[in-house]
Amino acid sequence: MILGRGAFGTVYKGVLQNGHQVAVKRANSSSSHEMFDKELELLGRANHSCLVNLMGYCQEDKLLVFEFMARGTLLENISSCEWISRMRIAAQAARGLEYLHRYASPSIIHRDVKTANILLDRDWNAHVSDFGLACVDLKAARGYLDPEYGLSSKITAKSDVYSFGVVLLELLSGQKPVDSSRKFQSLVAWVLNLVERREWSSVLVPSLPAPLQPEPLYRAVKLALECSKFASKQRPFMTLVAKRLEEIVEAMAGAPLLSISS
Known part of the structure; x- marks a missing residue:
């Protein structure tokens, strides 16, 4: 139990x-x-x-x-999710964080946004968990921590945005937040390197069928990198992040997938 x-x-x-x-x-x-x-x-x-x-x-x-969340954590289920499900989960988690930042009174900073703290119900809907730990001195796990924290020792709502950006990159790439076997151990740096070389398709999970219209996923990659910028002032607020992700889900809903065999 x-x-x-x-x-x-x-x-x-x-x-x-x-x-x-x-x-x-x-x-x-x-x-x-x-x-x-x-x-x-x-x-x-x-x-x-x-x-x-x-x-x-x-x-x-x-x-x-x-x-009770029947399917457990996103971390446990991430390999089972198709593209549309991944983006829908991201959009729902973004709305949960938006609520904590904007509508809770007073506002709540989660401090520990990661795939292990996003839970899934029986219908694969995402629910942000463990935000109650915001009342203790808790900082994000390795790979998710806002790099500005090292300079200011201050956690802000934009720190949650950075951590969420890493979660979104995990959903898009299937990669771990930190991996010593990669040339760029940080997932953010690994993706940024590929994007700078215009190798957008190399960011995406290779085991999933490729969309015939990959532009929405490339927009999601760009959004994730905006969320994970070093300077917090350059990161968007969660309201804008959620809106863009919902637009991406809508764009993908009518787009067929390219079979691996074709």
Whole structure:
């Protein structure tokens, strides 16, 4: 019944008396009640279709009850996704982050955007998770961390945009955020090198059927690189990112795929 373990607790699959499935996070014994209360307060302020929403809690035992995501993490499922599904997942995750940045009051910076923190329901819809950890001093995982953080030691909404740009590049390329076997270990640098050489098709996952009209995917590559620019001021806000991704999904919806055998 264990769905996952993290630095702040273990997540279990649970079943309510009415048969409804849920995910139950039990905070580690080392977690203080003060930290639990802060996370509970933050989670209680956010509710959106593209988030993993809080359903209930038990303050005494430090339990948080969330919506159950049947397919697990994007990290676990990324190799199973076709092109249209990849871009739709990216667009939905972008809307979830947009909500945290723009509509939550006060706004919430996720701080740890990565494929392991984007969950998928039974219908392959994306839901951003673990944004409640924004109340603790948490920084993005290796490969996702905003390079400006090293200069300012300050996490901003644009730091989430950078991390999301890396996620989008993962969806487009099938590559890891950091890979020591590549000439350019950073995924951002690896993609940028290919784009500068105008080798756009080499960025895309080679095992997937190539679109007859690849321009929407090339636009997604360009968008991902805009998100992952070194200077945060040059990165777009999540509202614009989500809008562009939805336009890309719409453009792809009527575009047939080129069979590998043809």
